Amino acid sequence: MGEPPRERADAARNRLKVLAAAAKLFREKGVDGVSMDAVAAEAGVGKGTLFRRFGDKSGLAVALLDERERELQAGILSGPPPLGPGAPAAERLAAFTDAYLDYVLGHLDLVRMSETASPGARYRIGAYRFWRRHVAILLAELRPGCDADPLAHAVLASLAAEQVTALVAEYGEERARKAVHSLVPG
Amino acid sequence: MGEPPRERADAARNRLKVLAAAAKLFREKGVDGVSMDAVAAEAGVGKGTLFRRFGDKSGLAVALLDERERELQAGILSGPPPLGPGAPAAERLAAFTDAYLDYVLGHLDLVRMSETASPGARYRIGAYRFWRRHVAILLAELRPGCDADPLAHAVLASLAAEQVTALVAEYGEERARKAVHSLVPG
DNA sequence: AAGATAAATGGACTATAGTCCGTTTATGTG
DNA sequence: CACATAAACGGACTATAGTCCATTTATCTT
Numbered sequence: 001m002g003e004p005p006r007e008r009a010d011a012a013r014n015r016l017k018v019l020a021a022a023a024k025l026f027r028e029k030g031v032d033g034v035s036m037d038a039v040a041a042e043a044g045v046g047k048g049t050l051f052r053r054f055g056d057k058s059g060l061a062v063a064l065l066d067e068r069e070r071e072l073q074a075g076i077l078s079g080p081p082p083l084g085p086g087a088p089a090a091e092r093l094a095a096f097t098d099a100y101l102d103y104v105l106g107h108l109d110l111v112r113m114s115e116t117a118s119p120g121a122r123y124r125i126g127a128y129r130f131w132r133r134h135v136a137i138l139l140a141e142l143r144p145g146c147d148a149d150p151l152a153h154a155v156l157a158s159l160a161a162e163q164v165t166a167l168v169a170e171y172g173e174e175r176a177r178k179a180v181h182s183l184v185p186g
Numbered sequence: 187m188g189e190p191p192r193e194r195a196d197a198a199r200n201r202l203k204v205l206a207a208a209a210k211l212f213r214e215k216g217v218d219g220v221s222m223d224a225v226a227a228e229a230g231v232g233k234g235t236l237f238r239r240f241g242d243k244s245g246l247a248v249a250l251l252d253e254r255e256r257e258l259q260a261g262i263l264s265g266p267p268p269l270g271p272g273a274p275a276a277e278r279l280a281a282f283t284d285a286y287l288d289y290v291l292g293h294l295d296l297v298r299m300s301e302t303a304s305p306g307a308r309y310r311i312g313a314y315r316f317w318r319r320h321v322a323i324l325l326a327e328l329r330p331g332c333d334a335d336p337l338a339h340a341v342l343a344s345l346a347a348e349q350v351t352a353l354v355a356e357y358g359e360e361r362a363r364k365a366v367h368s369l370v371p372g
Numbered sequence: 373a374a375g376a377t378a379a380a381t382g383g384a385c386t387a388t389a390g391t392c393c394g395t396t397t398a399t400g401t402g
Numbered sequence: 403c404a405c406a407t408a409a410a411c412g413g414a415c416t417a418t419a420g421t422c423c424a425t426t427t428a429t430c431t432t
Binding site: 112116119120122123146147149150151153154155157158160162163165166167170171175176178179180182183185 | 298302305306308309332333335336337339340341343344346348349351352353356357361362364365366368369371
């Protein structure tokens with residue numbers, strides 16, 4: 001196994017330029033009102049560079065969400081209960097549901113962009129594996145003998161950004177949260 | 187309230203031409219390998235006509251699914267139990283889940299196209315209201331006092347084509363079906 | 373420091389969804 | 403049947419995601 005090849009200086013510089021430009025434009029015009037061309041132009045970078053760096057639109061969204069995502073993951077792995085380890089499975093699952101809804105609702109457009117830019121994008125994101133694993137472990141504890149992995153998948157369906165957007169738009173955040181909680185086993 | 191203005195003969199003719207052309211192309215090249223331009227060309231019709239008639243790509247998919255959708259709706263409204271009226275709510279819900287999965291899995295690409303062509307398309311389709319209403323009524327019976335409408339919304343999330351596609355691809359149809367069943371209350 | 377190498381660059385190019393509007397045509401009326 | 407009207411038509415046009423590759427540049431080696 002060779003060394004991990006270091007990232008070239010210009011590449012790193014351009015990544016930062018793009019992230020800054022995207023954050024600025026999204027703040028100013030809203031996530032849905034900004035094209036990839038506009039991001040490239042604002043960053044002073046060619047389109048090819050933008051796509052080489054982030055793969056596609058959802059990749060850019062994922063990069064921008066990275067920090068928030070890490071916070072949530074850290075809270076799950078080593079934060080205080082009930083989100084972190086130490087609480088009973090049912091409580092941890094409820095806490096995760098709440099925390100995840102906070103995350104999604106706090107960046108609705110970005111998360112939606114990260115999940116829907118290309119078909120199946122949601123399930124390919126690295127973090128999705130993490131959420132699903134976490135939920136599966138709790139479900140296995142909560143319902144011994146159940147087929148936890150696909151069940152976790154199904155549970156997470158109700159937390160997809162597109163789904164949450166529609167739910168909140170139609171019933172408001174209060175009822176939406178309660179509905180998701182009453183669906184999640186526990 | 188005036189008469190419903192009759193559809194012009196050329197319009198009706200073109201609708202049929204487009205539906206036939208789309209069905210043919212989808213059969214030959216797969217739903218994902220056919221552009222709207224190709225459909226218009228095969229139908230011998232202008233692009234404007236195609237979009238005027240069906241609104242967008244998901245509208246075309248909905249039109250093609252119409253018959254199957256009606257069958258399922260008819261089975262729910264007046265077919266034999268447990269899908270139709272007469273069985274206990276829990277059984278009807280399970281039967282609906284199965285029947286809906288049959289429908290989705292039987293036309294996976296088309297249903298996905300109908301749901302994902304534009305953001306939120308799924309929830310705007312007329313039939314979606316029907317499914318949600320049906321599930322909500324059963325849930326209200328099954329869990330008196332619950333907030334049935336948003337809960338039905340959340341339940342249906344696990345039946346979205348995109349979701350089902352990923353679930354089946356990763357775990358196979360057998361486990362996917364069981365997972366959805368064990369999530370749905372009852 | 374000069375040269376070799378592989379990585380990064382950027383913008384022209386392609387593919388495709390969806391819009392617009394001047395022209396054509398079906399249909400009801402006198 | 404001629405005519406008026408409103409509906410339907412179609413294809414050029416726009417917007418945008420994503421690809422390709424000839425050129426440039428950072429980094430490593432000697």
